[in-house]
Amino acid sequence: MRSLRLIFPVLLFLAAxxxxxxxxxxTPYTETSYLPLAIGNYWEFRSTNKSVDGLVERRxxxxxxxLNDKQYYLVVxxxxxxxxxxxxxxxxxxxxANDGFVFVLRKNLxxxxxxxxxxxxxxxTWSYPFVDNYVADMKLSEKVKTIGNRExxxxxxxxxxxPQWADEEYTxxxxxxxxxxxxxxxxxxxxxxxxRAEINGRLIEx
Numbered sequence: 001m002r003s004l005r006l007i008f009p010v011l012l013f014l015a016a017x018x019x020x021x022x023x024x025x026x027t028p029y030t031e032t033s034y035l036p037l038a039i040g041n042y043w044e045f046r047s048t049n050k051s052v053d054g055l056v057e058r059r060x061x062x063x064x065x066x067l068n069d070k071q072y073y074l075v076v077x078x079x080x081x082x083x084x085x086x087x088x089x090x091x092x093x094x095x096x097a098n099d100g101f102v103f104v105l106r107k108n109l110x111x112x113x114x115x116x117x118x119x120x121x122x123x124x125t126w127s128y129p130f131v132d133n134y135v136a137d138m139k140l141s142e143k144v145k146t147i148g149n150r151e152x153x154x155x156x157x158x159x160x161x162x163p164q165w166a167d168e169e170y171t172x173x174x175x176x177x178x179x180x181x182x183x184x185x186x187x188x189x190x191x192x193x194x195x196r197a198e199i200n201g202r203l204i205e206x
Contacts, residue, residue, distance in 0.1 A: 034118045034156060034174040035102060036199050037061055037073040037094055043180045045192040055080050056192055059180060070095055072105060114138070115172065116158055130162060137161045145173060147181060147193050148206035155181060178204050 042060035046052070056079070063074040072093035079088055093105040095112070102116035113136070114128035122142040130136040141157040158172045167187035175181035178199060184191030196205040 033179070034176060035094075035096070035116065035179045036177070037075075037096070037179070038200055039064060039073075041179075041197070041199050043178075043197040044195050045180075045183075046195045048182075048184065048191045048193055055195060065093070067093065067105070115160070116156075116174065118174075120156070134162050134164060137163065145175070145182060147175075148195070150206050152176075152181065159186070 039061050042058060044055050045057040045059070046054070047056050058078045058080060060076055060078075061073050062076050065072055065074050072095045075092050075094055077090050077092065079090075091107075095103040095105065096118070097103065100117055100119040101114055102118060103112040104115045105112050109131055111129065111131065113130075114126065115138070117124055117126065117138075117140060120140045122140065124140040125138065127135050127137050137160075139159045139161075141159065143155050143157055145152045145155045145157075152175050154176050156174045158174070160168075160170045160172065162168055169186040171182075171184045171186055171191075173182040173184075175194075178194065178197055180194065180197075182191065182193040194206055196203065198204070
């Protein structure tokens with residue numbers, strides 16, 4: 001009888017764990033994921049200009065939706081800096097394909113940008129159709145980046161360029177285990193970098 005009293009609570013606990021979050025194993029976190037998209041994950045950015053105080057942008061995954069028979073993570077960006085003259089908030093849709101490419105949809109452009117290659121290696125290049133029948137070129141570089149006072153290893157820089165255009169060159173940086181790390185205008189010399197993020201319940205600060 002005593003053994004039954006011990007076993008019964010254990011069975012109840014195991015049954016409950018089938019239906020709820022019962023520890024870290026139920027909030028998966030991948031240390032090497034270059035774009036950990038999950039509802040509730042967020043990123044907060046500061047300016048790369050040291051004279052600008054405070055946060056300039058917050059980005060959060062708010063939903064998982066279907067558009068044109070494709071599934072996307074819906075990411076809402078809130079612009080916090082007064083330098084923005086446009087919309088206070090905007091929405092971007094991210095779709096991760098089976099081959100590791102990440103497509104980014106902004107409805108105002110009307111196209112999917114083939115922006116990231118998550119399993120790509122240093123030197124990889126690709127192109128995709130851009131607005132007004134132009135073509136965007138991408139190049140991946142693997143680098144060590146300094147964010148705040150921290151050195152981040154194994155980062156992936158994605159350099160964007162439309163050869164026929166001027167002053168549009170841009171670099172998007174993803175970091176392992178955190179995703180969005182830095183975005184920088186190579187033409188204008190300014191951008192933003194990550195201050196803090198919460199990834200599957202894990203707070204990361206720089």
